[in-house]
Amino acid sequence: MLRQVAEGVLAHESEFIQSNTVVVQGRAGVLLIDPGITRDEMADLANNLRELGQPVVAGFSTHPHWDHLLWHATFGEAPRYGTARCAADIRAFLSGANWKDDIAEELPPEIEVPLELLGLITGLPAEATQVPWDGPRVRIIEHQGHAQGHAALLIEESRVLVAGDMLSDVLIPMLDVSAADPIEDYLAALRLLGGVADDVDVFVPGHGSIGGTDQLRARIELDRAYVQGLHDGGVPGDPRIGPSARPGWEWVSDVHDGQAQHLAQRSERDVTPG
Numbered sequence: 001m002l003r004q005v006a007e008g009v010l011a012h013e014s015e016f017i018q019s020n021t022v023v024v025q026g027r028a029g030v031l032l033i034d035p036g037i038t039r040d041e042m043a044d045l046a047n048n049l050r051e052l053g054q055p056v057v058a059g060f061s062t063h064p065h066w067d068h069l070l071w072h073a074t075f076g077e078a079p080r081y082g083t084a085r086c087a088a089d090i091r092a093f094l095s096g097a098n099w100k101d102d103i104a105e106e107l108p109p110e111i112e113v114p115l116e117l118l119g120l121i122t123g124l125p126a127e128a129t130q131v132p133w134d135g136p137r138v139r140i141i142e143h144q145g146h147a148q149g150h151a152a153l154l155i156e157e158s159r160v161l162v163a164g165d166m167l168s169d170v171l172i173p174m175l176d177v178s179a180a181d182p183i184e185d186y187l188a189a190l191r192l193l194g195g196v197a198d199d200v201d202v203f204v205p206g207h208g209s210i211g212g213t214d215q216l217r218a219r220i221e222l223d224r225a226y227v228q229g230l231h232d233g234g235v236p237g238d239p240r241i242g243p244s245a246r247p248g249w250e251w252v253s254d255v256h257d258g259q260a261q262h263l264a265q266r267s268e269r270d271v272t273p274g
């Protein structure tokens with residue numbers, strides 16, 4: 001079901017880890033951001049949009065992770081954009097022989113996801129500052145936190161921030177541990193989002209609950225404290241992990257343990273001579 005989050009902006013929450021799709025109304029149709037997860041959800045969304053007389057005229061993927069790169073044939077053949085780095089990253093991923101198996105491993109068996117149109121992204125020029133489409137101005141805020149070429153989008157007129165995989169109330173910050181300095185990349189991204197907070201009334205995280213201005217600042221601080229804590233070797237009292245995690249989301253603690261371990265091993269390697 002589509003829910004209005006601001007004038008001209010709608011959102012749909014998936015049954016798969018509270019993934020949010022955002023629909024922005026333009027002059028002749030909609031911009032679809034992170035189009036969705038299951039085959040049925042996307043078919044429903046396409047139907048709803050058809051009933052509203054709003055064809056999909058453009059798509060956008062916030063970052064090169066499979067759950068943000070899906071598409072359904074009934075959305076049609078609109079151009080699908082991402083940052084240049086996002087497009088390059090997904091091209092590399094799709095050139096691997098076993099990418100479908102890699103995704104299947106992450107999926108519970110009851111979730112049916114169409115993979116046939118995954119990742120067919122046109123990379124925007126590196127200097128692009130907005131999504132090229134016939135609708136309200138959508139500013140691209142690119143950073144390297146969470147994934148290479150990650151873009152948050154600011155729908156300026158309606159003051160909606162589409163955060164991609166940051167600022168979640170259910171998922172901890174997930175670092176791109178393959179990067180040279182994942183901690184600093186993440187903190188820099190949070191500073192960028194903090195820098196536009198005054199221009200935002202509503203934000204939509206890639207996974208989790210949509211929030212207003214106060215929650216935006218609180219979640220930036222929660223993410224910053226987590227990342228800083230990870231850097232310092234501990235994360236006390238994050239409500240998304242440990243005993244205070246929401247029922248059903250305890251697995252996030254395992255993600256935390258994996259990240260903490262990975263970073264600890266890295267810093268050991270860094271101080272080992274030779």
Ligand SMILES: [Zn+2]
Nearest residue numbers: 063065147165
């Ligand atoms: Zn992601």
